[in-house]
Amino acid sequence: MDAYFKTLNKELKNYQRAIPCLLVDLDILDENINEVLSNFRKNSSLRVVVKSLPAVQLIEYILQKTNSNKLMVFHQPFLTDLASRLHNKSDVLIGKPMPIKTAEYFYNNLPQQHNKFNPFTQIQWLVDTEKRIEEYIDLAKQLNQKLRLNIEIDVGLHRGGFSSLKSLEKELSLIENNQDFVAFSGFMGYDPHVVKLPKIIRSQKKALQLANQFYKECQTLVLNDFPELWNKNLTFNGAGSPTLNLHKTSSSPINDIAIGSCFVKPTTFDIPSLKKYKPATFIATPVLKTFSNTTLPGLEKLKQIFTKKSAFIYGGFWKADYHYPKNTKQNNLFGASTNQTMINIPKNTSLQVDDFVFLRPHQSEFVFLQFGEILPVRDGKIQQPWQLLKNT
Numbered sequence: 357m358d359a360y361f362k363t364l365n366k367e368l369k370n371y372q373r374a375i376p377c378l379l380v381d382l383d384i385l386d387e388n389i390n391e392v393l394s395n396f397r398k399n400s401s402l403r404v405v406v407k408s409l410p411a412v413q414l415i416e417y418i419l420q421k422t423n424s425n426k427l428m429v430f431h432q433p434f435l436t437d438l439a440s441r442l443h444n445k446s447d448v449l450i451g452k453p454m455p456i457k458t459a460e461y462f463y464n465n466l467p468q469q470h471n472k473f474n475p476f477t478q479i480q481w482l483v484d485t486e487k488r489i490e491e492y493i494d495l496a497k498q499l500n501q502k503l504r505l506n507i508e509i510d511v512g513l514h515r516g517g518f519s520s521l522k523s524l525e526k527e528l529s530l531i532e533n534n535q536d537f538v539a540f541s542g543f544m545g546y547d548p549h550v551v552k553l554p555k556i557i558r559s560q561k562k563a564l565q566l567a568n569q570f571y572k573e574c575q576t577l578v579l580n581d582f583p584e585l586w587n588k589n590l591t592f593n594g595a596g597s598p599t600l601n602l603h604k605t606s607s608s609p610i611n612d613i614a615i616g617s618c619f620v621k622p623t624t625f626d627i628p629s630l631k632k633y634k635p636a637t638f639i640a641t642p643v644l645k646t647f648s649n650t651t652l653p654g655l656e657k658l659k660q661i662f663t664k665k666s667a668f669i670y671g672g673f674w675k676a677d678y679h680y681p682k683n684t685k686q687n688n689l690f691g692a693s694t695n696q697t698m699i700n701i702p703k704n705t706s707l708q709v710d711d712f713v714f715l716r717p718h719q720s721e722f723v724f725l726q727f728g729e730i731l732p733v734r735d736g737k738i739q740q741p742w743q744l745l746k747n748t
Contacts, residue, residue, distance in 0.1 A: 361680040361714055363736040368640055368712045371731075371738055376641040376671040378717075378727040380414065380620060380742075382734045384636040388619050389421045391632050395601050400611050403428050403449060403593065406745070407721040408616025410434065411730045412441065413742035418619060428593075428614040432458045437746040439475055440467040449480045449506060449544065449593060451614070453516070456491040463499055480506040480541045480591060484516045489530055489538070496537035504541040505531060506591060509574050511545035511567035521577055528582050535584070542591035545571050545610070551598045551629050564602055571609040598629055622717040623677055638679065639715040639723070642670045644696060646709055664700040669713050672697025675723050676715035681705045684713060 364379070396402060403426040404418050419425065425443075429435045430451040438448070459481060466475060476499075483489045483505050496503045507527065508517035518524040531540050550563040571594065579586050594610035595603045597618035603610055617625050620637040645668040666687065673692040678684040683702050690698040701707055717723040724730070729741040 357680065357682070364638075364640065364714070364733070365712045367733075367736060367738055368642075369710060374642040374670070374710065374712075376639060376727070377731050378724060378729075379638045379640055379731050379733050381636045381638075382417075382732050382739070384634050385417075385619060386421070388621065388633050388636055389418065392600070392615065392618065393422060395604050396613070397604055397606065397608075399606075400603070400608075400613055401426060403447075403612055403614040405430075405451070405596075405614050405616030406434050406438070407431060407451070408597075409619065409720065410724050410745045410747075411742045412437075412745060413732075414730060426612070428616075431747075432462055433747050434745045435462060435479075436465065436467060439473055442473040442478070444472040444474065444478075446473060446478055447480070447591075448478060449591060449612075449614070450482045451544075453482050453484045453488055453508065456488070456495060459492070460495055460498075463495075463501075476501045476503065480504045482506050482508050482544055483527075484508040484518070486527055486530065489527055493530075493534050493537050502537060502539060504539050506541045506593070507543050509543050509545045509571065511547050511570050511594070512563060513546055513549045515546070517545070518574075521573060524574060525577060525581065528578065528585065532582055532585055540578070540582075540585040540590075542593065542612075543571065543574055544591075544593040545574075546596060547594055548596055548598045550602065551627065560602075564599075568607070568609055575609060597625055598627060601629055617720055620720050622719045622723070624718050635716055637717060637720065639674055639676050639717060639727075640712045641672070641715070643707060643709055643711050643713060644668045644670055646707060665703055665705065665707070667699050667701065667707060667713075668696045669699055671695065674715065674726065675718040677718070678713065679716045680714040681707055 402422050402424045404415060404424060405428045406415060407430040409415055425445045426447045428449050428451045481492055481503060483492060489505065492503055492505055510517040510519035531538055547567045550560055550567060553563055591612045592610045593612040593614055595613040597615045600613060600615055603613060618630055618633050621633045621635045647666045671694060673694045681701055685700050686692060687698040687700050725744060725747055729743055731741055732739040
């Protein structure tokens with residue numbers, strides 16, 4: 357760890373400017389990509405989750421390395437930005453049910469198209485209620501364009517979606533009766549509860565069995581009762597980084613696995629099912645001031661009691677944990693600051709002004725967007741910066 361971060365510290369100190377920055381280590385990213393690919397069965401496809409990797413070149417890098425053309429998008433500004441970049445082979449699944457006004461706004465404000473991406477035939481809109489389906493039918497009529505609808509099903513997470521075959525049957529009928537305007541494109545059933553439920557409530561094995569069983573029942577309903585809606589290209593999406601490894605076998609009903617965070621592994625994903633993946637992203641921020649002890653306002657006479665060294669860093673208060681130097685901690689008495697944060701470090705730690713402190717983000721999807729760009733690192737050397745997706 358010392359050698360790794362000392363190399364990064366030296367590289368950053370020689371970089372063109374010293375501000376808080378977000379690093380992605382491409383060598384570690386490659387290892388994580390290889391680990392992902394080793395857990396994929398041949399008859400399933402990988403869908404890259406954009407919210408977890410919201411940078412243009414990062415997405416393109418992973419798509420190329422995984423030989424994928426599929427994305428899951430959760431945010432309309434990202435969708436609009438991507439619509440001008442994607443090609444005619446791309447497939448986009450919207451990861452949450454979008455308010456109809458948002459979908460309408462997207463279509464009424466399409467960017468100048470490039471690479472022949474068709475926003476009508478290459479996007480699957482997620483629907484979770486009868487009202488939502490009716491709204492998208494109305495939008496298709498308004499646009500005079502057929503839209504693809506993917507139905508959210510509740511496989512045990514209980515965050516929405518259809519949870520019974522009876523309710524699902526009604527909505528499939530609604531789509532079947534409006535095939536001039538909408539097309540059924542498949543199901544989405546998210547299952548992170550499988551690995552997160554306490555064992556005392558339900559075992560992982562049982563939770564997975566129940567989730568897969570309901571998914572298969574939904575597929576059988578379409579195949580037997582709505583054969584006009586069935587085709588070999590339907591998207592049966594599910595899983596995610598926490599449950600990726602549980603869908604390696606042919607018994608899994610899903611053919612489309614959406615993952616993102618495991619590629620860069622923020623701290624929230626330090627879980628048993630992802631133990632083979634390595635942290636690939638760090639926040640690095642320069643030290644502005646250092647002190648041999650800790651002096652707090654009003655407690656100047658007690659400064660000898662506080663034995664740890666202190667420093668102030670550029671920025672702070674991110675959703676992140678201090679990672680290097682080891683045993684670095686925020687001074688909670690001084691309090692958090694987004695401008696200058698006081699940190700404490702052991703007396704024997706060498707940390708000078710202009711050195712960098714490293715943190716691991718709790719998540720990628722929100723924290724990445726707090727930085728103007730990503731600095732990719734290859735073999736300890738900073739590469740050309742990568743731009744984040746437009747967020748407005």
